[in-house]
Amino acid sequence: NAGVTQTPKFRVLKTGQSMTLLCAQDMNHEYMYWYRQDPGMGLRLIHYSVGEGTTAKGEVPDGYNVSRLKKQNFLLGLESAAPSQTSVYFCASSFPGNNSPLHFGNGTRLTVT
Amino acid sequence: GEDVEQSLFLSVREGDSSVINCTYTDSSSTYLYWYKQEPGAGLQLLTYIFSNMDMKQDQRLTVLLNKKDKHLSLRIADTQTGDSAIYFCAENLKSFKTIFGAGTRLFVKA
Numbered sequence: 693n694a695g696v697t698q699t700p701k702f703r704v705l706k707t708g709q710s711m712t713l714l715c716a717q718d719m720n721h722e723y724m725y726w727y728r729q730d731p732g733m734g735l736r737l738i739h740y741s742v743g744e745g746t747t748a749k750g751e752v753p754d755g756y757n758v759s760r761l762k763k764q765n766f767l768l769g770l771e772s773a774a775p776s777q778t779s780v781y782f783c784a785s786s787f788p789g790n791n792s793p794l795h796f797g798n799g800t801r802l803t804v805t
Numbered sequence: 806g807e808d809v810e811q812s813l814f815l816s817v818r819e820g821d822s823s824v825i826n827c828t829y830t831d832s833s834s835t836y837l838y839w840y841k842q843e844p845g846a847g848l849q850l851l852t853y854i855f856s857n858m859d860m861k862q863d864q865r866l867t868v869l870l871n872k873k874d875k876h877l878s879l880r881i882a883d884t885q886t887g888d889s890a891i892y893f894c895a896e897n898l899k900s901f902k903t904i905f906g907a908g909t910r911l912f913v914k915a
Contacts, residue, residue, distance in 0.1 A: 696847070723901055725901075732813065732907050733907055734809070734893065734905040734906050734907040734908055735848075735893070735905040737902075740901055742901055782847055782848070784847075784848075788901075790835045790836055790897055790899070791835070791836050791853070791855070791897075793838060793850040793853060794840075794848070794850070794903060795850075796847030796848045796849070797847050798845070798846050798847045799845075799846070799847055
């Protein structure tokens, strides 16, 4: 039981390049999320999904796209990376319901130069 | 608006108690959580409290909730060096909406 797995762990991009961050969970969770973590700002929700084939915008969606083609996978794409997207990105998943805590991956550290 | 605030740093001596405080603004939250983040890792759920409870104890952890003042605290008894981490307070507003504080970095001095 691996939980939530994110790849890659680290990445350096040049401004304007694109990339996709991969997230996989093996807990049969319906909900999946992408957060970014910046110093002093906690976690901010980028996009989330409440089921296969569905996605929705979170607090800071601009510059990112997502896809949930399979229940266990949630992909985060950056089409044209900017230095402001330098951050640590966390994927999380949960069951539906108010008392369903989030299960997090170990994060992807992205630097955009 | 929805906001969760907590102090950024706390330093204690090994064996002492640590108290990490948090305030939140949205009174509609149903569950409030404490997550722990160790270096290079994601957040892990530490404990939680339902909004109609005042206190919850779980081994060395005590969570106190003052709903009138919208204040949540986490007490760690007999703090150990392995407790050094960042602790996040979070409130759950809807099943897909969790608001996180900025995190309190706990330093434990031997």
